[in-house]
Amino acid sequence: MKMNEKVRKAFSTQINREFYSAFLYLQMSDWLNQNSFPGAAHWMYIQYMEELSHAQGLFEYLQMRGVKADIDRIDKPEPETWENVQAVFEGALKHEQQITAWINELVDIAAEAGDKAAVLFLDWYVIEQVEEEANQEDNCDNVSSASGQPGPLRMWDKQMGTRVFVPAVIPYLE
Ligand SMILES: [Fe+2]
Numbered sequence: 001m002k003m004n005e006k007v008r009k010a011f012s013t014q015i016n017r018e019f020y021s022a023f024l025y026l027q028m029s030d031w032l033n034q035n036s037f038p039g040a041a042h043w044m045y046i047q048y049m050e051e052l053s054h055a056q057g058l059f060e061y062l063q064m065r066g067v068k069a070d071i072d073r074i075d076k077p078e079p080e081t082w083e084n085v086q087a088v089f090e091g092a093l094k095h096e097q098q099i100t101a102w103i104n105e106l107v108d109i110a111a112e113a114g115d116k117a118a119v120l121f122l123d124w125y126v127i128e129q130v131e132e133e134a135n136q137e138d139n140c141d142n143v144s145s146a147s148g149q150p151g152p153l154r155m156w157d158k159q160m161g162t163r164v165f166v167p168a169v170i171p172y173l174e
């Protein structure tokens with residue numbers, strides 16, 4: 001089934017947004033390192049890798065469908081600096097909520113075009129966003145309850161440093 005042009009373009013846009021997310025989290029990781037939160041920086045670096053895999057999955061899907069992916073420039077991630085560690089994670093949560101809205105829009109575009117295969121493929125992304133928002137909510141809760149207390153903040157940072165990268169297995173790509 002040939003992919004509708006509107007759906008192809010919407011997938012391409014989402015690839016760009018996932019790369020943007022990766023760059024945003026890489027910038028957050030850098031800020032966290034510069035501000036003496038090596039564990040949280042490690043957590044964000046793994047999040048950067050996850051975002052790369054989200055972009056790659058969408059790209060591979062377009063390749064599988066035999067249509068072109070529009071590769072565009074990635075915007076400079078904003079902001080470049082944050083007031084404190086809590087603001088970093090609040091920013092990440094807000095960003096994931098925006099991504100969820102965009103994924104839902106993408107599903108609507110595919111559904112309107114009658115592209116059931118694309119809708120089915122995007123199921124994984126819809127569920128992944130539930131996890132991404134839940135993770136960032138947990139981070140916000142944990143950092144806010146430790147905020148202003150050097151001991152609990154150190155412990156929280158140490159805990160964040162234990163995150164292990166598990167490569168995403170996106171269904172239907174294999
Ligand atoms: Fe993502």
Ligand SMILES: [Fe+2]
Binds near residue numbers: 050128131132
């Ligand atoms: Fe994830």
